[in-house]
Amino acid sequence: MKALSFLLIVLALGACKKDVAQDTAPVPLTAGAVGHYCQMDLLEHAGPKAQAHLGGLPGAPLFFSQVRDVVAYMRMPEQSHEIVAVWVNDMGAPHATWQEPGQANWIAAQDAVYVVGARVLGGMGAPELVPFADPSAAARFATANGGQVMRLDQIPDSAVLAPVELTAETDDTTFQDRLRVLSRELGE
Structure with missing residues (x-):
C-alpha cells in the first residue's frame, strides 16, 4: 500500500511539472568559446563558426571551429542528445571578414546558402562550407573563390565526412617542427 501511495505521489508531482521551452537563440562568441572537437579558442581562428544547441542542455551550445564540422556532427548518427538548433556565421553580414567572421551575426543553418568547394x-585548416543569408552574396563569393552555391540538404556527405588531404603546410613533418620550436620556447 505504501508503494502504491508513493507511486501516486510521484506521478502527481510529474503531472504538475510544466514543460519550459528551451532557449535556442544563438549565443554570441566570447573569449571563452572553444571548439567542440579541438577545444581551442574560436576567436583565434579564421573563417566562419557554428553552434549547435542540444535538447536538455539549455544555454550551453556546442561551438565548432568550422561550419564543415557542425554539418558533419549533424549527420553522424551517434549523438547523445537531440540537435534542436544550429546557427552559422553569415559571411555576407556587414563587417564580416575571413579573419573576423563576427561574434553575433548568426543565421539558422537550415536557412543559409553555402558555398561548397x-x-x-x-x-x-580543412576545406570550408561558407554560409550566407543572401544567395547573391554567396554567388559573388563563389565567383571570386570557386565552388558551388547549395542549400544545407544539397551538400554532399563527401564535402563534410571525407578525410582531408594534408598539404605541405599541414603535413606531419611541419607539425613536428612546430612542436619542437614550441617545446624549446616553453623550456626557456
Missing part, C-alpha cells in the same frame, strides 16, 4: 580553408 571554394578555394578557402576554415579555422582548422
Whole structure:
C-alpha cells in the first residue's frame, strides 16, 4: 500500500511539472568559446563558426571551429542528445571578414546558402562550407573563390565526412617542427 501511495505521489508531482521551452537563440562568441572537437579558442581562428544547441542542455551550445564540422556532427548518427538548433556565421553580414567572421551575426543553418568547394580553408585548416543569408552574396563569393552555391540538404556527405588531404603546410613533418620550436620556447 505504501508503494502504491508513493507511486501516486510521484506521478502527481510529474503531472504538475510544466514543460519550459528551451532557449535556442544563438549565443554570441566570447573569449571563452572553444571548439567542440579541438577545444581551442574560436576567436583565434579564421573563417566562419557554428553552434549547435542540444535538447536538455539549455544555454550551453556546442561551438565548432568550422561550419564543415557542425554539418558533419549533424549527420553522424551517434549523438547523445537531440540537435534542436544550429546557427552559422553569415559571411555576407556587414563587417564580416575571413579573419573576423563576427561574434553575433548568426543565421539558422537550415536557412543559409553555402558555398561548397571554394578555394578557402576554415579555422582548422580543412576545406570550408561558407554560409550566407543572401544567395547573391554567396554567388559573388563563389565567383571570386570557386565552388558551388547549395542549400544545407544539397551538400554532399563527401564535402563534410571525407578525410582531408594534408598539404605541405599541414603535413606531419611541419607539425613536428612546430612542436619542437614550441617545446624549446616553453623550456626557456
